[in-house]
Amino acid sequence: MTKFTFGGNRSGRSTTGKERVKTAKRRSPQSARWLERQLNDPYVKRAQSEGYRSRAAYKLVELDEKFHFLKGKKAVIDLGIAPGGWAQVVRRRLPKAKISGIDLLPVDPIEGVTLFEMDFMDDRAPDLLVEALGQAPDLVISDMAANTVGHKQTDHLRTMGLVEAAAHFAVEMLQPGGDFVAKVFAGGTDPELLNLLKSNFATVKHAKPPASRKGSVEWYVVAQGKKG
Numbered sequence: 001m002t003k004f005t006f007g008g009n010r011s012g013r014s015t016t017g018k019e020r021v022k023t024a025k026r027r028s029p030q031s032a033r034w035l036e037r038q039l040n041d042p043y044v045k046r047a048q049s050e051g052y053r054s055r056a057a058y059k060l061v062e063l064d065e066k067f068h069f070l071k072g073k074k075a076v077i078d079l080g081i082a083p084g085g086w087a088q089v090v091r092r093r094l095p096k097a098k099i100s101g102i103d104l105l106p107v108d109p110i111e112g113v114t115l116f117e118m119d120f121m122d123d124r125a126p127d128l129l130v131e132a133l134g135q136a137p138d139l140v141i142s143d144m145a146a147n148t149v150g151h152k153q154t155d156h157l158r159t160m161g162l163v164e165a166a167a168h169f170a171v172e173m174l175q176p177g178g179d180f181v182a183k184v185f186a187g188g189t190d191p192e193l194l195n196l197l198k199s200n201f202a203t204v205k206h207a208k209p210p211a212s213r214k215g216s217v218e219w220y221v222v223a224q225g226k227k228g
């Protein structure tokens, strides 16, 4: 089995995953649990070998295997793009598509993708994202999640606020026939949001791709066929 190595220790020898977990356990049991899970996660290993920046890439791959929303798309907006796994999937599958994306965090350049390091809730963000494409998008994808504070209800509301903003953006900006894919939390899409999507798209479905960890509360909503 391959042992992943991480930098070096004082002896100049590379540290193994097990050593990293041991060190992390001494510092914080929580980060040790995270690291142990990362080291044993087949999606993390696959992402490393296939050159994806995040295991999240496979959530989009699996969602697309089920719903085929990438097929034929020409102009894509990626909300919450960092570190760039989803954008890499879009880039590889749609080499000619125009792509723009936004995140609070910096993102290393991805060829052919226009990046904005800013808050999507900033009033200027919607126009900047669309202007960068030079046309209305035919696909909006959102993997945005608010930083969790550990209080279930607060975390749910904060992320749902982002999804709602993304949904309104998609409804306003998408070309007729366009699709919208977004992360939501279990407990479902709020009735108001669901109504907005149902009245503006031909189909609205929920899915939890296998790459989404069982213990996590995330789900995805896939709204297809924006009404004209």
Ligand SMILES: C[S@@+](CC[C@H](N)C(=O)[O-])C[C@H]1O[C@@H](n2cnc3c(N)ncnc32)[C@H](O)[C@@H]1O
Binding pocket: 053, 054, 056, 057, 079, 080, 081, 082, 083, 084, 085, 086, 087, 102, 103, 104, 105, 118, 119, 120, 121, 143, 144, 145, 146, 147, 162
């Ligand atoms: C799960 S990550 C996205 C992973 C990405 N889909 C990938 O495949 O690499 C969620 C991202 O949403 C971003 N985010 C959260 N709130 C945001 C906001 N208000 N505006 C822009 N990005 C935001 C976070 O900074 C974080 O990078």
